[in-house]
Amino acid sequence: MRMSQAFIPTEKEAPKDAVLPSHIYLTRAGFIAQVASGLYNLMPLGKRVLKKIETIINEEMARAGAQEVELSFVTPAELWEESGRIEKFGKELLRFRDRKENLFVLGPTHEEMMVNLVRNRVNSYKQLPLNLYQIKTKFRDEARPRFGLMRAREFVMKDGYSFHTSYEDLDREFDAMEAAYKRVLERLGLDFRIVEADSGAIGGSGSKELMVLADSGEDTLAVCDRCEYGANIEAARRSERREIPEAPEADFNKFATPGIKSIEDLGSFFHVDPYYTLKAVAKRAIYEEGDEVVVFFLRGCDDLQEVKAVNACGALDLVDVSEEELSALGLVPGFIGPLDLDTVRTIFDADVKGAANMICGANETDYHFVGVDLSVLPEAAQYAALYEVKEGDGCPVCDGKLSYTKGIEVGHIFKLGTVYSAPLGAQFLNENGKAEPFVMGTYGMGVSRLIAAVIEQHHDEKGCVWTKATAPYLVNLMISNIKDEEQVALAESLYASLQAAGVDVIMDDRKERFGFKAKDAELVGYPLTVIIGKELANGIVQFFDRAEDTKTDVPSSEAFARIMEWIG
RNA sequence: CGGGAUGUAGCGCAGUAUGGUUAGCGCACCAAGCUGGGGGCUUGGGGGUCGCUGGUUCGAGUCCAGUCAUCCCGACCA
Structure with a gap:
């Protein structure tokens, strides 16, 4: 392709709506153009x-x-009704009717x-x-x-x-x-x-x-x-914990804990590691039919992973519950515990099964139980992995850290x-x-x-940096000064040879100055730009490697061979 | 769907507070000339329903109401 004839509208300034590097550079370098929200035209590059x-x-x-097959883009809505997904997919499905009033979706x-x-x-x-x-x-x-x-x-x-x-x-x-x-x-x-x-x-x-x-x-x-x-x-x-904090010594007892609602406060109040506290997270589970409040229990040092929680209770979604709603169910926010809790559904993190020496809420304002042995929980209690992995946790398959x-x-x-x-x-x-x-x-x-x-993954402050396999053109032959007949002649000859060799090559034959073409080449991100410029008088062309950001002098007589070698 | 913001030339923006000549600037574009290794310079041009609709007013880019669009944060995302 000759750049003088190509449709590659590059821009100096980014559209104000673009935030990500890919969006900014693909737009500026003339790869894509937005048509409407979430709709893009792809330009030649x-x-x-x-x-x-x-x-x-x-x-x-x-x-x-x-x-490989190709299925029609417009699909009859009946198929979606048959599978039951027309409801599930909801508004993401763009629906419309044809002239006979039949319903279709894209x-x-x-x-x-x-x-x-x-x-x-x-x-x-x-x-x-x-x-x-x-x-x-x-x-x-x-x-x-x-x-x-x-x-x-x-x-x-x-x-x-x-x-x-x-x-x-x-x-x-x-x-x-x-x-x-x-x-x-x-x-x-x-x-x-x-x-x-x-x-x-x-x-x-x-x-x-x-x-x-x-x-x-x-x-x-x-x-x-x-x-x-x-x-x-x-x-x-994550792997099983290897370092278990020293267990606090305490007999089962109810303890006054005025105003101690958070795990952090609880830990410092009793001088115990949060590992020995029981965290309660209440959520409203939304099911296909109906909803209910579910309390998830896990160790105080762990956080609830919501997707795991959704899966554990079989809900479509979990939403927050207000303190009023909890109170109405007899739950005391900050003091929720698993003992004798039968007004709501409960699910326990597998890591607390049979845990001893625990501290948990007493379901009574300003009181916690200490020395709790969770093996007293009913046989039927539900356990599931609810925790969210933290940085530094052990890898579940080797000795490494996550x-x-x-x-x-x-x-x-x-x-x-x-x-x-x-x-x-x-x-x-x-x-x-x-x-x-x-x-x-x-x-x-x-x-x-x-x-x-x-x-x-591949860009810098100057623009795109395409990998060899993805580049729109692998090689850019840049003629520094289009008025220099020697430069043009070499570029034309290389252009023909590379095309004959099946290389994706573009030639910058525009009547522009060196700097303009160089910036453009960097913005678009051709992996290799061969600069045919003033050094040609000394028998030299330059290879500009976009990814390495290096310029290498190459004898012009070896240019073709060295390009083929560079391509590999 | 909640919260926030923005719509003025192809792109990026000023002008709007306090209504008043012919609506400006940079880039891009066209013409001529110079220049020729990092988006160069000079001169001269072309390009606008100021998102849309309605209202207030002698007069609206500017004020009011509605509406549409786009973006950001969140919710959502087989």
């Missing part, structure tokens, strides 16, 4: 990057034996559509397993689109679905997809982590997220400093089982001629989000 990512995904999917994800495609077409175990995917525009009417391509309403996603006769076979495919996704991200040149994730209300036995590590990531991850373990904070686990980092979720794979196939009646006949629902897996990857993720 943006489209080229998208295609590169798509190509890599397609190659890895082909290698993994998945087949697909936010395509489980229903894919199951619908396969059911009644695949009806024998002999036709399984099957892995179908597409790379397609999706639409989710997000309550709050933001961060440019990172959280847009319309976006491009690779979504794959696999169909199996058994959970064992699903496990095999799940692992294969994890490996394939890993290769995709490695090829893109990204620093990432595959982490354990919350499966959400959908359930399923396994769920992993692919996280590109970047400070601007919206997810908090707990990662091990020694091994590969990583998990979304919502699902993170620390927090931020990640951008660019992929999510999980084992669906029969969650969709059963309600949608998608079945096959097994070896015994008996009908069974497909066992399914689903594998998503945010393709347009990956464009932003690359820049979040």
